[in-house]
Every structure is written in C-alpha cells, then in structure tokens.
Amino acid sequence: MEIKDIIYSLFFFLIAGVLLVSALGVVFLHRIVYSAVAMILAFLSVAGIFVLLNADFVAVSQIIIYAVGITIVMIFAIMLTGTREDKELWIAKKFRSIVALGSAGLLFLTIIVSSILATFALQQPSDEVIQRLQTEGTTSTIGNALLTTYVLPFEVLSLLLLAAIIGAVVIAIKNKESKSQ
Amino acid sequence: MFDLSFTLNDIFAFIWPVIPFIGVAALLVFVVIFLVLMERKVLAWLTIRKGPNRVGPGGWLQTFADAIKLLFKEDIMSSETNKILFTLAPIVVFAPVMVIYGLMPFTEHLVAINLAVGLFLVFALSSLTTVGIVLAGWSSNNKYSLLGGMRSAAQAISYEIPLVIAVLSIAVLAGSLNMIDIVKAQGGGIFTWNMWPAFIGFIVLFICCIAEVNRIPFDLPEAESELVSGYNTEYSGMKFALFFLAEYAAMFIISVLIVTLFLGGYTSPLGFYLTQIPALIHIEQAFWLVAKVYTIIFTIIWIRATLPRLRADQLMAFSWKFLLPMALGNLVIVSVIKFLGQL
Amino acid sequence: MIENLIKKDMLINVGPQHPSTHGVLRLIMTLEGEIIRDTKPVIGYLHRGKEKLAESRSYTQYLPMVDRVDYLSSFFYQAAYCYAVEEIAGLKVPKRAEYIRLITMEFNRIASHLLWLGSFLLDLGATSPLFYVFREREEIVTLFEELTGQRMMYNFYTFGGVKKDFPDGWIAKALDLCKKMPALFDEYEAIITKNPIFLERTKDIGVMTPKLGIDYGITGPNIRASGVDLDLRKSSPYSVYGELDVKPCLAQSGDSYDRYIVRIAEMRESIRLIEEAIEKIPGGIPERLRVKKVNCGCNQDECQHCGFDMQLVGKKVNPIVFKPPVGEATSMIESPRGITLCYIVSNGTNKPYRVKWRTPSFSSVQVLPELVKDKNYSDLMPIFGSLDVVLPEVDR
C-alpha cells in the first residue's frame, strides 16, 4: 500500500466520519435549528467525498444546491412554522417513526445493493481518463454528455423545473388568498 | 486514484498551503484595514469633512486603533441568546470569505488555490455566508436581528441568481471555469475585455455584487434607521469584528471578481506589458489589478455617498423583475455573439 | 394546518433608544410579517414641564426658556410668546423691529427645513445630504450668531421689539446668502428630486388626505402638501407679513414626496420673502443703518427719520416690574412645522397665570399611526421623517 493510498483512505474515513456523525445529528438533535446546522455539515462532507471521487463539478454543485439552497429553504420553512416549541418536533408518534425508519432502511438497502452491483458492473476507468479528469476537471465532460447523449433528459429537466416554479407559485398564491379572506 | 508519487517534493507540497495562507491572511487584514480607512476618507471628502485625522500621520493608523479596541472589548452576550449558534455564526460568515481570497487570481502565478471549477466554487462559498447571517439573526433572539437576518437572506438569494447567470455569460466567452483561463482569454488589452460583449452582464453583475455585500443602496439588512443594526445588533467585541472584517473583505473580493471577469483581471489594458523582465511583469500585473480594483471600490463608495436605500419589496422586485430578465437576455446575446464569432 | 401553529403578530419597539426616532419617541408597533398593523406612539421622554414652569417665573425670565421648546425654530417660539404678551400688555412693536423679526424668522425657517432635509434623507439611507445641509445651515447660524451672539437658543426678541439692530454689514451678508442659496437648492434638487430611488421610496407613500389632516389638526407644510391652503402668513398675517407678497407653497397628493417638495419650495419662498423684506425694511439702505437709527431730535411719531415705526425697541424689560394687566391673549404663528399657538392668561402679577402651547409636531405624531397602518415596516421612515417631528416640541 502506497502512502498516497493511506492518505486517501485517511481523508475518506475522516470525511465519512464527519458525514455519519452530522447525519446522526440531523436526526437526533433536539433543536430543529441544530439539525439544520448539522445538515449543512453533512452536505459539505458529501461534497468532500465527491472531491475524493474526482467529481469536482458535482462537489461544487452539492455545495451550491444542497448546502446553501436546500438549507435556506429548510431554514425558511423553520421560520414559517413560527414560535412553536422546538421540542415538540421531536419524533413523538410511534407509528410515524416506524414508517420513517422503515422507509429509510429500505432506501439504505437499495443503495447498498445497487452500489455493490455497480462495483461489479462498472469498469475502472483507465489511468489516462483519470489523468485527463484531474487536469481539466469534469465540467466539460459533463457538458458534453448533457448536450449529446442526454439531451432529452436535459430538456425534460427544464420542464421539471417549470413544474416546480408553478407549484411554488400556486402554493404561495393559495396562502395569500386564504390570508386575505 | 490519487495521482501522486510521494517524494520530498510532495511532502513539501502538503506543507506549502501554509505559506499562501499566511500570505492571504496578511493580505486580508491589510486590505480590510486600508479599505476601512479609504472608505472613511473618501466619504469624508465627498461630504466636505476631514475624516479620521488624529491617530497616526493623517489618520492613517485609525483603523489599527479601532481593531485593537475591538480586540480588547468585552464580548457581551445576551442571556437569552443561543450561545453555540451565536458564536458559530461569525465563523460561518468569515471563513468562506477567507477561502475565496485564496481562489482569486492576483497575478498570473499568485493564486493560492487554482481549480478547474474555481469560478463556480467562488459562488458556492459566497452563498454559504448567507447561512451564517441567518444563524446570527436567529440565535440573537432579538427582533431586529431576526428581521435583519431574514431580510438579508432573502436579499442574498434573490441577487445570487442574476449574479450567477451574468457569470454564465463569462463562462460562455472563456469556455472555462478556471479563473486564470478567464483572465487569459481577455489578455489582449482593453478591447478584448469581456465587458464589451457582455456589457449588460457587467452592469447586472456590478449591481448584484453591491447587493451581495449589503451596501447602499442595498443595505436593508443593516438599515440603521429601521432595524438598528440588522443581524449584528447583538454582537460586540471580536464577534462583531469578524462580521465587519468579512464585510469589507467581501467588498474587496467582489471588486477583484468584477475586474477578473469583466475588466481583464491582472492583464494590462494596453495589450502589452510595460516591463519585459519576468519578475517585473509579476509586479506590473499586481499593479494593474490593484489599480482596477480600487477604481471599482471607489465607485462603490461613491455610490454609497450618493444614493438613498431601497425598500425591501422594491429590492426584491428589482432583482426578479429587472436584473434576472436582463441577465438572461445578456446570456442569450453573448451566446449568439460567440456563435456568430465562430462562423 | 400551519396557520394554527402560528402566532402571527410581533410587537416591536421602535425607540426610545433607536437610531432614527429623532430623539426619544417610542413607537410600539404590531407587525405582521413586515406589515405594520398597529402603532402606538409613546411620548413624554423629553417632557420638561415648559408650561408649568412659566407659572413660577416672571414673564421675562420665561423668555429664554421658550427657545428650548423647539431648538430648531427658536425664533418662532420667541415670537409667538412675545406677540401674546404684547397683546396683553398693549405694547406696540415698531415696524423696523417687526421686519427684523420677520427676516430672522424666515432665515430660521430655512435653517429648520435644511436640517429636516438632511435628517429625512438620512432616514432614507442617504448620508451625504446631511453634511451638505449643515454647510448651508452653518452660514445662516453664523449670521444669527453675529446678530444675537448665539448659534442656538437665540433669546433675541423682547416684549415690544428685538434686542438689537442688525450690526453693520449684516444685511449685505444676508443678501449675499440669499443670492447664493437658490443655486444650492438647485443642487439638492438635482441629486434628490429626480433620484429614482428617492421617488420610489416617497411617491404615494404615507398619503395624507386633506380630511385626515384637518381631522388631526395637522398644519404647516404637512397640510399644505395635501392641498389645503392654510398659511397664517397669508390668511391672517401677523407681524408685517401683510405688507409682503406671501405665496403659499402647495402640493396636491399629500404623500411624503409632496411634503418634501413643499418644504423645498418654502425655502425658496422664504428667500424671496427675505429679499423683499430687506428691500422694504424701514431705515433705508444697509450702509446707513446706524445713521438712520440716530434720533433727529423731533420726537414725533410721524417723523420719517426718528418716528416710532422706524425705531427699534431694544430696552430690556425689568423682570420684576413688568406686570401686564389682567387678561388673556392668544397668538398664532406659522412656524416651520405648522401653527404654533401661545395662549397666556395674566392675573396682573409679574408671573403668567397660565401659559399654553399648541405645538404642530404633537399633531404630526398623532397622525402617524394612521399614515403607517398596513404599510411596510420600511415605509415608517420616509413617512415619519417627512412629517418633520421635533420631539422636544411634542413633549414640551
């Protein structure tokens, strides 16, 4: 084992550890705002793992969309719920927690299985490819893929975003109307 | 996967980030200290006053005195604050700003962190400070802070969008997200600057940048006539100093960013360097950058001395109804220009 | 569902220790989100018992205290008090003294409006105008200093006249200033009036309908901005305003912007009035002032050189001996903020039995809740700032 692999593993386990701890924090911390902060940390460590996988563009996207975008949405949602006592949000209902745990476990299982399958299915990219990715970054590769192989998903995605905008607007307008009544 | 073979050189490579960091930290502190003084002096001259003129020759040491004062000030924390988040917030606001300093190309070789997605990362990190501001507002348990924090967040996210889309046009022009590549693409003097094809984008970016650093006319989060001091109302001592440092450091950063993206960065506007010796070219590049950056900063201060501030709803409407369409239009115009240029 | 969890309103305190309440006004506001639902002004933090103090002081001793009711328009309060006392005592004021009063009052109006302009824009976030208006105000205040020896709280009027005549060259300096001022106002208008942000912040913000204004007893520029032609200088001229051509400055919509426009116009109008008054002031051209004051020895009231109207009554009234007869009197003055009323009851002793002030800012504070209701919290400042409230005047 070379020293670079040791360092690589060191970083991986460090980041993975932070990720696990903060992810547990999201679930188990009592105050919802603490959970939100732990969530930012979790997102950032996911970005770190992406970097370790040489996926620089995805890592930055992770920060910009999840660590900032989603977090802001979450925090605003917390503010929307107002002054309700934080502790009440602690999972109290047994049924709900069972359902939540069950679905989370199922998701986890799926990911594990699919990643094991993927390990067999995927080929290790050649050193040449890795070399290229490491010097140029992955952005242009992603761009090429988006505009050639995955054109349709790319355009459908804009429709999805359009649907999201319309949904957000409809919710906001509904809220406005109910308030004015 | 790591393409590193470990030699003594590589061990040095793992230690050497310390050096640029010390450089960047010193630069940041120096820049902020100078910037605060410059702002006070320029504002004073614009409003027929003398400005600081007591500490040191011509008041030049005023900011040092202020910094020392802030260091020795008691840090008052209200008993009702959420102490953990209250302490965490200034760090969350300050740290990303400092990292962004490392991403900025000050000269061709003087860029501490040179990444392929550098530009993209700058925006990711700069939007992280928004989270810190919301945390500061929330943890203060103060009405003005909370209102200020929420306003600030709403403002920051609203202006982030036209900002990013304006920057997209630069990515189109340069075909890269690396800061050095972007500068090199406009190295041929004043007429190759990105400012010309993407002029609307330049204006949009300039406005958005002023908004991102909460300066007049977009300083609503800290509008002292309404919200006392916004999200940092409860802060004092060093914690306040960190916010303050981050704010002025951010002002310098956005100026560097505007210069790098639209005004040719560190390159000479003449298209050639006056000096031909490699070592001197380095210094000349730094000179051009500083000259351009301080022109931008002067403009920002000038704007502060001229304009009143907007109202929250006007601020939002301005971003979504004016800047965003402009930025999208700019993107389309630039890509069409680029396309026609290729024919 | 969400609605049930929510306490919608937030009580927020604006003042007394707030950067922008012009002193120590306290507003208890109920905000829903950022919309102001209710406002309760709490006043009295600057209450000094100005009315009650008069009852334990002689008429003359109370005179300097009147200045402090509104430190920005001291001359007006002195004038209101003096006119009331003069009415009870039956004192006649010589015309030259009246003109001196008029000129100083109009200058004071400009100074007051200038300071208002600066603080108004400061409330809107523009810091520079404050320093520019102080540059101009400084020149006016220097003129006052030359005349009265004070830069604030002038204590210059006495019962039956003023304390001193203009010093040599004062009128020339005043005329110089009058020539200079309109250009400076043009400068302000160039950077403020057409500024799109300023327009956005003030147009249609805080609209005061004429009815609302009249109901709340709003006077001065605030009501004139709503199109109500109420200017005491024109409608019931005191002093020598009747001899001058006063044109009230009116605007129609009554929003914050109009209140700004009216005040700017009033400053120009004041300058015109000063110039006109200096032209008409009895006693001749400035250089020969001293000569004119010299008594020619005939001692006849109709004499064009030393008649009563030409003279200046500057004698200090003895504080113990001055006892106006039993009676009551009211004087009304068009101060920079509106109608200032002074009501005095005399019981024949050397102390007033009762002094009552009606101050225009008091009404302006009262109307504030109506104007800001259902507005954005950020609109509070342009509205409150445009009303030109001076807190000492409210609390007295």
Added chain:
Amino acid sequence: MYIQGYWILVAFIGFSVAFACAALVMSWIVQPKAPGKFKEKTYECGMQPFGDSRIQFDVKYYLYALLFLIFDIEAVFLFPWAVVYNKLGLFALVEALIFIGILVIGLVYAWKKDALKWE
C-alpha cells in the same frame, strides 16, 4: 496540480476556521469580563424586552427560497453547457435557448400571478 489544488482548498478551509476561532479565543483571553444583569438583556431600544422575538414569517420568504433553488439548479446545469458551448456550436445554442425559454415561461407565470410581488 489538480488534486493539489483541492488539498490547498481543504487546508484553507481548516486554516480559515482556525483563524476565526483564534481571533475569538485571543479576544476572549484579553478582554475584560464584567457581566451584569442589565448588560445581558436583549437590546430592545432601551426598554425591557417584551413579546416573543421568534416570529413567524410570511410565506413569501419561502417562495423566494424555492425560486432561488430552482434557478440555482438551472444555473448549475447551464455551467457545463457554457464550458462546452465553444465546441458544439449551433446545436448547443438552440438547446440552451429551449432550456432557458422554458424557465422564462415559469418566470413570466410567476410574474403574471403576482407571486413576485412583495407586499
């Protein structure tokens, strides 16, 4: 160069946080500490704090956050497009125009429904 850049980035993040913490700690060591009952009151313009400061915000904030997220995602997808735009020419231009066009429809919709209006 590439991985080294990230190593420096990680170091920078660490150092920056350490720098901020060091400043706080240093100040904590040298600063005077004189707590007081009234000093530790929340600032409320000189009055006793009253009411609850954790208020509920309007849904419009949430709407802006959602719109931000959506346009952010759009921008993230356009960045790779911008980088390869040079090489792909007209095809890329048309694709991006369609992509942007569809989102503009969303923006116009929000605009027309007055959702962008901040009361």
